Amino acid sequence: AQKITQTQPGMFVQEKEAVTLDCTYDTSDPSYGLFWYKQPSSGEMIFLIYQGSYDQQNATEGRYSLNFQKARKSANLVISASQLGDSAMYFCAMRERGGATNKLIFGTGTLLAVQP
């Protein structure tokens, strides 16, 4: 069964430093997509970055990059040059091509606090 695991309930990082949020996944489907979402304290869910299972290169979007290690089934989010506005809950999610639904399976999230 598909599963997403985020082992860091909370993390602190100093402003302007880089931080890595861990995500591991489990699936038997060779074709899948991995996503990261940000949820600030105001509650909305913001799409950050996508990585496809067949993508040869790691995805990047501005200060966000995804460290994709397929053999290890990990898809860690790297935020460079952290800003105070990055303080939020971050969710890793997966979607399978062969699944009966197109739903996203979410991890339990990591709460990131950026300190000045």
Place this chain on the structure above:
Amino acid sequence: DSGVTQTPKHLITATGQRVTLRCSPRSGDLSVYWYQQSLDQGLQFLIQYYNGEERAKGNILERFSAQQFPDLHSELNLSSLELGDSALYFCASSPGQGVDQPQHFGDGTRLSIL
């Protein structure tokens, strides 16, 4: 702004009541998904519609129902409400059903049952 509009933002009601949550997807998106976020269950998929047709059901209670209209907006109906239904309900949309298509979320409807 994700382009997905959810109304209302907040709902406060009592046990046993019925409410309707509304969602307008991003322009051009045919797929609409409903998710429930609660402290104990996390983010759970409820139901998906594609171009007006139900495509998949997740952990949706029989007291809950949904539909997608010809103009592609969707409504989630929650009836016989219980205290445990208090949660943040999200609608998300994507152009189609491809695995590489991100789902863009609305701001959610926060439902509080008193």
